[in-house]
Amino acid sequence: MAIDLLTQTLPFIKSHIYPASVPLSDWKLKEGEFPHAASPSLNDTKWWKYTIPAPWGGYDKTVWFRRRVRVPREFSGKPVALLLDLPESLLYLNGKPYHGVDSHHQEVLLTTRARTNQSFLVAIEAYSGRRSELSTFNSAELVTLNPTARLLYHGLLALHELERTAGQSTPESKEVREIIRQTLVFLKYFKPEGEEYPNAIVRAYNFLSRTLETEYKTDIQGLIHLIAQSHIDVVWLWRLQETKRKCARTFSTVLRLMEEFPELSYTQSQALLYELVKEKYPDLYKEIKQKVSEGRWHPIGSTWVEPDCNIPNGESLVRQILHGKRFFRREFGLDSDVLWLPDSFGYSWALPQILKKTGIKYFFTTKLTWNDTTKFRHNTFWWQGIDGSKVLSHAPAVGLEGSIAPKDLKKSWEGFVEKEESPETLQTFGFGDGGGGPTKEQIESWRILRTIVGLPPSTFSSVTGFFKVVEEHAGELETWDDELYLEKHRGTYTTLGWVKRENRQAESQLYATELLSVLGWIFGATAASRRYEQDQIEKAWKKLLLNQFHDIVTGTSIAEVLDDVRKDFAEIRRTCEQLQHRALSGLVKNVKRRTREYDFAIFNPLAWKRNEYVLLEVKSKGKNFLVLDDHGRAVDHQILGRKKGIVHLLCYLENVPPFSFANLVVSPSTTQPAAAAPWKISHRLVDTPLYRLRLDSKGHFTSLYDKTLRRELIAKGARANVFQSFKDTPKQWDAWEIDPEYPSKQFELLKFNRIRILEMGPLRAAIRIEHKSDSGSSVSQDIRFYHKSRRIDFLTSVRWKEKQTLLKVSFPLNVKTSNATYEIQFGALQRTTKPTELRHRAMYEVPAQQWADLSEQKAGVSLINDCKYGYDASENRLRLTLLRSPHYPHPLDPLRLTDNRVTDQGDHQLSYALYPHAGDWRTGETLQRAREFNQVPLVIRGSADRISPLISYASSSIIVDCIKKAEDSDDVIVRIHEAHGQPAKVTFEFGARLEAVAECDMLENDLAPLKPVKSKLTLKFSPFEIKTLKLAFKPKR
Template sequence: MSHVDIRFTDKNSERFMLARRVYKVIEDLENEYLYPDSETLGGFKFRDGQYKFSQIDEGEWTDFDSENDYWGYKEDYAWFRHSFTVPERFAGRPVVYQLTPSASGPWNRSNPQFIMYFNGELRQGGDSNHSEIRLLDCAKGGEEFDCCLNAYSDAWEFKGKLRMGARLKVVDNLVNRLIFDLKTPLKVASLYDADDLPRIDIVKALNDAVNLIDFNTADYDTFAASAEAAIDLLDREIYSKDAMDATACCIGHTHIDVAWLWRLRQTREKAGRSFATVLKLMEEYPEYKFMSSQAQLYAFVKEDYPEVYEGIKKMIAAGRWEVEGSMWVESDTNVTSGESLVRQFLVGKRFFKDEFGVDNKIMWLPDVFGYSAALPQIMKKAGINYFMTTKISWNEFNKVPYDTFMWKGIDGTEILSHFSPSTDCFDEGDCWQTTYNAYLNPEHILGGWHRYSQKDLNKEYLCTFGHGDGGGGPTRDMLEMGHRMAKGIPGCPKVKQEFAIDFYHDLEKEVKGSRRLPKWAGELYLEFHRGTLTSQGRNKRYNRKSELLYHDMETICAIADSNGIASYPRQFINDGWKIILLNQFHDIIPGSSIKEVYEDSKEQYDKLISEGKAEIADTLGKIVCTPDGSALTVFNTFGAERDDVVITDMPAAEHFSIVDADGNVMPWQKSADGRLVFFAKGVPAKGYKTFSIVHGGESGENTVKVENKTIENKFFTVKFDKDMNIASLIHKATGRSVAPEGEVLNKIYAYDDRPFNHEAWDIKVYFDQKYTEINDVSAVDVTESGPVRTVIKVTRKFLSSTIEQSFIFYADLPRIDVDYTVDWKEKKILLKADFPVDVNATEATYDIQFGNYKRPTHRNTLWDFAQFEVVGHKWVDLSDNSFGLSVLNDCKYGHDIKDGHIRTSLLRCAVNPNSEQDREVHRFTYSIYPHAGSVDTSDVVNQGYSLNLPLYCVSGKAAHDSYSLVSTDKDNVIIETVKKAEDSDDVVIRAYETWNKTTDCVYTFDRAPKSVYVCNLLEENEEQLEVSGNTVSLRFKPFEIKTVKVTF
């Protein structure tokens, strides 16, 4: 039972005293009348450990003394059971069962939690907000119950000091009704000033009502009649009056973090507990409607709690449970790749459609740490029409000016968006944060209306109510107050419970064509949690490598399948994608979870990558149908022809040449670890090329010159200073120095990283106030020198950590790779690499999903100032129209480009909530790529893919000397994905335009297709294309994503 928060400021006035009197009456009703009888229960048996309900009789149970025994250690799982009989004196009245597990003080919001079984039936979850379950609506007396409690404690608070107790209590329904009839309008009145009419009228009516309650009678019927009279008066004087001309469209909700301060295995239980509680409350409150997103949670419940899952299906069919959200999980949208976002929708929407017959239309991301400008197009092409969040309200410096608006992406696609404005901050000037865990009470309902920015556009807003993050959901108190606000209370918006999709449909009708409907173009940058672009570097590397591994696997397996070589492992690939998608949840991939979450994640990733590599190797072995030590077949999974470096096992011969079918000789050398490194030219897009090993030849001429600290190839002249920083980098084609005179490239800085809260999440604007240059060089070695590349290894010491940098200078690639192995031991440090660039640029360009995005390099406005750490994927670039520098990477996402400097974040090591975060060995690569001209005339996109998609090499010959499944004739059209269709043997090809240009292009296939259809991201056909031989022509709009389905 919630208390009444008296917020009156005039506490010496008569009006305040009258309100305080009402509060006292409510307090007395709750303490003396609501539960007229109760009985303490004991007799608990205890069994430690995590078991299914079906296993509870398999082990030994011990007695548990409610007065003297304790439980509840870190991640402590246990079962309690006891039997009891409802006393005969309870007959004819409602009875609740109440858990009382706390040792002392308040029951912590996330500790402990229970799943309650009565007589073998799962009935409800239990937590600090749901400690009671309505056991009987009308007891007969003598009912017998066998109660089993599945208990969990995360030990954030109690640490082994939890007791276990329970009570049976009789509830007076009439008193309960009277309490909420009084309490709800009193909360409304408390939100107004002394002279405001809603307050004056409500307090008067409340006092008139309490005057009718007969507290002095010993006769219950007399008391009940007086209570009924008070209720009737309230109906006439408050609930029959007009409410405010505004409506809060409310939907029950529980935000369940798939992992955060708990592991995945606990999330499965949280979903079961929360959903069971929802179903139980739906039995009691017929107007209650509930919504939950994240297909993964439903999949967990289907597997672990089939009885709950069946209950959910019944409520969906009854129109009371809404399944929306569209995605497999509520994923991060900063770090997650474009193809992964497509799969979040593809896998999520297919699950909801297959399981429940629902076609989702809302992208539901209440708690994500920023929103990519690529999203509107991805949403629209996945059949999503609406977007919802609240997290953007957490901005540090600037309040987003709109709550209802059209969000415009990089390609021009617009999505109707609504930010739920629910907040307990009554005065907007004091607080602009909103919540997705609203309470269905007057404070949040009226606070949300005052916070709502588009009152001139429409009179309704969306409110998601219920306890969340760790689950739980709405409470009886919320539903009771919601019922009263639905009737209407003067001075308060009216409440109606409805599905989110119905709210959006009505909103669309209301605002369509309105000139007052604002637009927001570009990304929705969250001015908060910037550190999540870098925290937990290992997981970010795993994510990138897994995304690319499955990109490669799908391409290679599609080639094999479409040529009748090997069947496509659709189920294997789909199962793997679900693991990738799961780990993109917005508290896993950002690095903001506890240590144990990343132990689980590492185990999943290691298995995923190992099995994925094995599948690729097996399929490549089948494509290379003639094992032959005198040939090497090189596979290119990228969508354009490549000249690139290949690393594979050395052939048995000592003296040989590598030549292609046209007799062109490829340079080669032996790597430091004894492998073959050679430069493969002309490897076709989405295909392969075979090279012959000719005995007796030569490896080629070494054209990379090393003299003292100067390295020169045909692209660059590089000079290192005494600390092995790049003192000079001259781009030969232009004669330009990359860095301004007197500045050095590639210097590593260690910044004192001490955010005042949210350690794993935040980098604060003052991070660069204190820093150390890492210049201590302990060793310099030339580890390789040959016709393909020269490698210089630099070892640095910093405090207790070791940093190894291997600078790779290629004979035929116009970039310098820097491979890192970092054995990191420090805490609270942000490590960045700095690249000053001598160009005149007010904007920098960042690779994002299916395109790129420009951001200012200055701090002219507070909006510019706030973006001191931003996201970029495979590359970032700072250029003017004549020259520029790109910094590529294979697993880094956090960057800042201000005042002519590119700074890439390499790692950071917060201590909360994971005290060991990033204190381990890190491996990553970034590349320095100077270029002539502006960014859009450079080769940066291909170079970024080249770094991230290494060529594969297999000993032997394939069926063709050179083969390409599909290619395009335009460099700015990037063929990203090749896969088999979800429901047919067709080949799906997804590409995008990368430089904001309308482009006509031609796809060339390996044979003449029977048909080619343009389809959406869900692989639903939209338009048939005309086939001309083995080609089709397509037009791409700027930054357009286009998917085609090909039947061979």
């Protein structure tokens, strides 16, 4: 009975929300993006006349609408608003950004007490989106507003849904029906069109709100902390330029809501978004800063953007937080203590330590609700990292864009696992990605539902406030001591291979740039080299951090985004090359020698002596050459070829010092060195000093015998270095997902074409194996063997014309083990190769950094890569995923998110290496070989003084991750980590005059002074511990 009456009454109440209206049909229109379109001083007489409803726009169009609005006499003294029905838009009022308009935010309050003939200049910047169909400005009205009618309407709607959610025969639903019945009594005897009906609405709402203050209270012991927010992807189905406007729309809407609802506070992550608004909308930014100072707007998250956490290396994750926190401190005078990553595609096990050492106490995500195989077992828990660091974490039962609706509140509470240990959970609400954030309906519904029977109590809160309450019960919470692997989006480790390659190269370039800039600053002989260009380096880092956003580096944005990505990576490369050249100008000098002699300086950017093959280019007509090192000793070399008068010379250098130079002098010689080529090579056999390789008629490895280890490396009867192709057709999220059924969809795509012997000199031999497909795809692979290096390199060129096809390379190995080891940021982890638990079977594709390894006690094999991140291992088989070719995402297909265009088609350059070794990956120094594969020596024309290594040590378990100038002082920051997962005691020696040294956190805040003895410092490391040192050197002047 009550529900039937409610259904009849709701339309009457709704009709009183806007008692009077005036249509606003006539507008001025101008297409395009141009400055000052909203300015009151703009002359718009030449704009087109536009009468609504009417079409506008088209594909990717911006259109401006303008008109002046005057308040009629009958609206005087009343709240007056605009009602607008058009796509995502930003409304400017009297020249300033004022309010976003979208399907969830169509009411724009102009004034709470209008004056007759009060005038408003309204300018609307509207965006059509990426569809070819025309958009429509459906309607525009100037209306009077009855706020109480709106409150009652939304409150009764919420009660109606609660009654349905509670279940018809439950005691709670009975009580809800009784509340509804009593409230409707105040309206029952009045005609909706009568003069008394508005007063009846006021009485009804007053009764409802007063009654719920004292009666019909929930008996649930707990609390939901509601967080108003808007998850805005930096890019995704739009470009960065559009993100700036999305921010303006959402942020302006939130500011207006705060004026209307004093209880509302708002949370917004990502420092970059604030910077974009600061640059493009300074007036809006001032309003935001004011709300921050009032404690109602909460900048949060600690990062520059919300990054992917599988592909960026450890130093990149540190810089996300370093630059994010520095921005928040500088702009708002506050420090965020939460890592807010609701939408990234899995979370590295290294993160807890990074968070602890950047002053972050709490971790939040909602993405684990997306798991496709198992349900994650916790909501509130301690997350323990690979080093033992713990952070208090929350992964609520309801996803990111929840609403304040009874079904979501009920789901949030019923799905909450830790009710007994910690009876408070968190739920976000607000529309994201241009949806405008929280709505009036959500806030007004909450006023009714916050303590009502049948639901848990709820309160508007802040994220830090929530976690501080949880800390009171933290001792009773369980610990998750593992990575947070997302059972979803496994294809993101591979999609858009060229972006992954650019990312890896940019990380390597920035590492070398900072290192050389420090060396130039300390040891440089010229003023230019002694200038550390911190601003330029920071700008390059921020471009990289932007492109590590979780929908860029993962390959899950629309194709148009990639134009900006290419420009950004090109600029990073250009900056690094310029700054490296500047630093080297003071470290390497030109030497005047005889005309036919050539000097080369070889720089080793790594922290250990390395033996390396380097390529020199010499302009000469000579047939033979003499290569001498610093000490005048002959250096083994091999002529690879000549092209346009340039001789390509491969040289083998031993013991190139860490963070320093070795010099070579090349001159023509009348005699050829007597070194013989130590190889036997045919189309089926490659016999080297270290290995004996046999191939079948298709170019696959049938045997790889290690002469040093005296063992066969390929599994008996198996074929290795096999390119395996699979149809990859997930049901949705094509760019994100690998079809879980792909193993059953294997097919032969690449067919053997030919094999050629490329090189057979004293240092290196190489064969080229070519494969082709009927569809036009091809793979040309140069496999290189070295006379002294145990690494076998596979330089691979792919012409890819496939669609929805997965390409892997497979190595079945003669190794008996139950676990594979994978490098992650600042460490390594094991994953089972013989899964028995369902959650382990769900890990059929896993992320890794530079290598994966299968080892027994006595020997093992590592598979190293230079730009790939997806692996799988089963039993004794190790595979690296090389390419996918899914459809790009498309904004007009929200269910499948597929464009008709396909990613990754075109030419690819990628390399991987097989590295057999004695012992396990630790004993075999896989880490060192992988770093060498990814961080090649720099070859510079000229001669360098051999500088002492800035820092040196004798331990294979310690890795230097960065050497940079401190952000706010003239100190040098050195970040190092223990990489073997074992305790270590290491003595470091410094190669420049050391005035002081301190251990600091990753934000470069001092923790404790350290006491070196005669430029030496001994430190203890716990397993996988990261340390950051702050060194005060006296620069050479």
